[in-house]
Amino acid sequence: MTQADTQASTPALLPGDTPAVPVTLVTTATWVEAEAALAPLQRSFAHAVGFKPKAGSLALLPGPDGTLARVLFGLGDPEAGAYDRLLAGKLPGLLPEGTFRLENAPEPAEAALAWLMGSYRFGRYRSAGGTKARLAAPAGIDAAEVERIAAAMALGRDLVNTPANDLGPDAIEAAARALAARHGAAVSVTQGDALEREFPLIQAVGAASPRAPRLIDLTWGPAEAPRVTLVGKGVAFDTGGLDIKPSAAMLLMKKDMGGAAAALAAADMVMGAGLNLRLRVLIPAVENAVSGNAFRPGDVLPSRAGLSVEIGNTDAEGRLILADALTLADAEGPELILDFSTLTGAARVALGPDLPAFFTEDEALAGAVAEAGLRxxxxxxxxxLHAPYASLLDSKVADLNNVSGGPFAGAITAALFLRRFAPKTKAHGHFDLYGWNPSTKPGRPEGGEVQTARLTYALLKARYGG
Structure with missing residues (x-):
């Protein structure tokens, strides 16, 4: 089975008028009113079990016949710094089998999306079923959009979670083609001799693998519409190359195509919503393997941009393949380029796994991205993008080195490297993400995560939604 054959692992919302058990969401401020509205039996039961509206608390309240009649779920204090707007994503894993509806949600669409995101399970390799609690669509929300976003998230998560034996560059291409077919987009793929001529860095990084490297180019939307290009790092597995990683560092390297998954998930949302733009998605898809024809430390490689690159470390391969793809993107002169990659450990040291690093020189874009991320x-x-650090990438034998060679500012120097290959596009944003949930949080099950995909959709919808 190829990745293109798999189905997104998330349920849909049921119609809003489906008979359902109410789930009353309560905060510290709304609990008194909600408690007063309970039937006497349910109020007594809530007291007996010690329910308080703290974040994540749950009480199953019986009706007169003993069956489940209502659920209380605590949201905590919305004014608290640790308040989690996706907390409703815990409910599918807490509730028994049945159909439920949400009441008193501060933001019903957010709560419904959190529920669907929390219902996700990666079930390709095991028969264990997913969550059995179903949700009726809350009144007044755009249920179709919530479902589209959740399905796109599941598509991206499935890609990241699939191990490299079943998800190589060819399967990433198959996933892109399946997505394009669903939305009426076009896909072209460059590989073989043409890849070596036109995208020499992509070819060099992927040459050691028996699974051929390629550049996947998806386009959608009218040619006259504003042009937006998404570039996603598609390293199906990263051994580190000849600068091989220790075994512990290789365990999660199936997720090194998380940037490609984020780009495809965002594209799914954009195309599904029919935004008024000309979308292009570029995915350099490779496997960074080890064999006799692997690129080496000290090699000097040509790039599509004409710049020569000295290889200081073969484990800094993501920026190499992105460089060739960004050169292609920049040549078209789009209004906006966003690139997505699981690029540096330095970004994780600085910000942890939950908070991707973002780089841009464009102040307007920086503000819009921050706002979209919160929304x-x-x-x-x-x-x-501290320009003086660019000198850390100087080479004595080439135009630049692919690494700084020192322990400092690794995420910044990687971003500065990429910026060299998209000089014309002022509105260029680079996301350095982790692509993985180390532990389960509400709406974010442990495993693959397509960070920045929802942000990107919110950003583009605000710009091109009309």
């Missing part, structure tokens, strides 16, 4: 509950943190 979509998909936050990032802006890091500086």
């Amino acid at each position: 979509a509950i998909d936050p990032v943190w802006r890091m500086p």
Whole structure:
């Protein structure tokens, strides 16, 4: 089975008029009123079990016949710094089998999306079923959009979670083609001799694998519409190359195509919503393997941009393949380029796994990205493109080195490297993300995560939704 054959692992919302058990969402401020509205038996039961409206608390309240009649779920204090707007995503894993509806949600669409995101299970390799609690669509929301976003998230999560034996560059291409077919987009793929001529860095990084490297180019929308290009790092597995990673560092390297998954998930949302733009998605898809024809430390490689690159470390391969793809993107002169990649450990050291680093020189774009991230509950943190650090990439034998060679500012120097290959496009944003939930949080099950996909959709919808 190829990845294109798999189905997104998330349920849909049921119609809003489906008979359902009410789930009353309560905060510290709304609990007194909600408690007063309970039937006497349910109020007594809530007292007996000690229910309080703290975040994540749950009480199953019986009716007169003993069956489940209502659920209380605590949201905590919305004014608290640790308040989680996706907390309703815990409910599918807490509730028994049945159909439920949400009441008193501060933001019903957010709560419904959190529920669907929390219902996700990666079930390709095991028979264990997913959650059995179903949700009726809350009144007044755009249920179709919530479902589209959740399905796109599941598509991206499935890609990240699929191990590299079943998801190589060819399967990433198959996933892109399946997505294009669903939305009426076009896909072209460059590989073989043409890839070596036109995208030499992509070819060099992927040459050691028996699964051929390629550049996947998806386009959608009218040619006259504003042009937006998404570039996603598609390293199906990263051994580190000849600068091979220790075994512990290789365990999660199936997720090194998380940037490609984020780009495809965002594209799914954009195309599904029919935004008024000309969308292009570029995915350099490779496997960074080890064999006799692997690229080496000290090699000097040509790039599509004409710049020569000295290889200081073969484990800094993501920026190499992105460089060739960004050169292609920049040549078209789009209004906006966003690139997505699981690029540096330095970004994780600085910001942890939950908060991707974001780089741009465009102040207007920086503000819009921050706002979109908050709106979509998909936050990032802006890091500086400190120009003087570019000298750390100087090479004595080539135009630049692919690494700085030192322990400092690794995420910044990687972003500065990429910026060299998209010089014309002022509105260029670079996301350095982790692509993985180390532990389960509400709406975010442990495993693959397509960070920044919802942010990107919110950003583009605000710009091109009309």
